[in-house]
Amino acid sequence: MFEKKLIIVLCHISPPYFVMLMKELKEVILMAEKWDVVIIGGGLAGYVAANILCEKTNLSVLLLESRRKTGGRAITEKRNGTFFNLGPHALYKEGNAKPVLEELGIKLSGNPPGTSGILLEGATVYEAPFSPAGILKTTFLSWRERIEWARVVMKLNNTDPQTLAHQPFKQWGEQTTDSFKVRSLLYVLGRLATYCHAPEKASAKVMVNHMKLAMGGTIYLDGGWQTIIDQLHNRAVVSRVQVRTRNVVRKINANAVNGCFQVVLADGSEIIGKQVLYTGSPNELVSILDHTDANSALSFFREMKPVRAATLDIALKRLPQPARLFAMGIDEPFYYSVHSAYAKLSESGQNTVLHVLKYLREEESGPGEGIQDELHKFLERIQPEWEHQLIEKRCLPRIIVNQRLPMAEDEKRLELAEKIIPGLFIAGDWASPDLILSEAAVSSAKKVALQMIQNE
Ligand SMILES: Cc1cc2nc3c(=O)[nH]c(=O)nc-3n(C[C@H](O)[C@H](O)[C@H](O)COP(=O)(O)OP(=O)(O)OC[C@H]3O[C@@H](n4cnc5c(N)ncnc54)[C@H](O)[C@@H]3O)c2cc1C
Structure with missing residues (x-):
């Protein structure tokens, strides 16, 4: 209806005025899509950078997330009144991420898990x-x-x-x-x-x-890691960051418009950014970056292998063996921990939430057939007849835990990548030479946010 009226009005405008009007409209559209900083990815890294940028400057910041919901791998899914992180998540008490989040005013409520547990070797159980x-x-x-x-x-x-x-x-x-x-x-x-x-x-x-x-110990968070994302999101939005979900970035064109970056979305629309921060995967970055010199220099990003795991996230009415809260396999690479023993992970506070995980080798990154059975069997050895107590379960057969298996020679390559295109920054769990996981995601985000501020 509006478009119809607009066309009728435009038809009645004389040609010189029409050209002027179109010029003005173009300016308005371009202005609306010009940002000081465009952040690609709404996970921990993207949100931490957005928060720091807006807290310390008046820069205009746009955050683009490809999925329906932001949060990346730090999301928590609510199922049947219980909170499932994407597999077991524990925040280091003495790491780099916790102080950065706390500086931003993020409340981290939860408790450290105990240090006792069992080791399994075949059928034998050890302290x-x-x-x-x-x-x-x-x-x-x-x-x-x-x-x-x-x-x-x-x-x-x-x-x-x-x-x-x-x-x-x-x-x-x-x-x-x-x-x-x-x-x-x-x-x-x-x-x-x-x-x-x-x-x-x-x-x-x-x-x-x-x-x-x-x-140095870890903390299991009440309500799951979504509580971090929700707080970061709320603070970012209040500080004028514009967050757009379902916006898939298909291309980053370096030096396209007056030394700025042109960010092209899946629907063909274009956004101009004076500086761009990319927080997706190293492989994807190489394929969407349109810059001949950088593409050859960054081709080693394609060689990076992710760290994967198979997880079984379980909610039970009660534990058949209540004293068994933590276990690791010695000869088999399995993990088991009851997270609700230390954090509130259900609405009622009564349900048990535990995670079983198999650490996968690179060559195991196949379709994951039979993996769920393996996870079930490991749990059965620790909590016999757990299925009688089942409220909810979810199996993620080959989820990416970290985007980079950290190799000795990565350090120099990452340093090189930092300097390849001025104005283009990377952050995420693969972007730090010394750290991985959320430690790398948060600390690399802080580092590049401060560099971006200096660049202005
Ligand atoms: C099973 C499991 C257990 C874990 N346990 C721990 C733990 O105990 N301790 C710990 O510290 N860490 C743990 N982690 C790791 C931690 O979750 C991640 O390191 C962290 O969440 C990564 O944040 P990120 O922002 O770097 O990446 P992501 O969370 O992956 O965020 C990147 C975002 O970018 C978006 N994106 C990508 N490409 C595009 C594009 N082209 N356009 C628009 N958006 C795009 C993605 O959709 C995503 O939302 C675990 C992870 C898993 C899976």
């Missing part, structure tokens, strides 16, 4: 030696091995991860201890802290960095 009491009680290690394990843990705590650059984790493990069992515990702790199940490839620097953080 996990992840606390002084656990070391004393465990029968997994002989007395000699317990002393060796305590020595290795102390060494880990005193190691400066920067001294381990260019070294794979396995090599460091072999240099650190001759004991096969102690090494297998190191790999269990490494998986727990990083989700990486590739000791022969993963960077010792990143693994040890995260293992040290994990030993």
